[in-house]
Amino acid sequence: MLTFIDGNRGHPQEGGPVMYYRLYLLTDKAHIASFEEFDASDDDDAIRRADAYTSPRKELWCERRRVKQWMLQTK
Structure with a gap:
């Protein structure tokens, strides 16, 4: 069973949220x-982990918070 605390997912097999x-x-x-x-x-x-994706335009979000934005210009 997963435990949810303040929007985090808890994974007991990994030792914490x-x-x-x-x-x-x-x-x-x-x-x-x-x-x-x-x-x-x-x-x-x-x-x-997000850097491993080669897309030049991407956004990383954690719930309602934008963590990082990549907007490389391609021509």
Whole structure:
């Protein structure tokens, strides 16, 4: 069973709560093309995971808080 505390997901098998993140992959016009969901131990861990996606335009969110935005210009 998962334990929810202040919006965090608890994973007892991993030893404690982690944060839930959503990475939005955006089109050239900044529309959502797709998204990925994952858990991470903190913002730095989530940013490292998001950096692995090669999309030049993306936004990382933790619930209602935008953690980071990547908006590289492509031509």
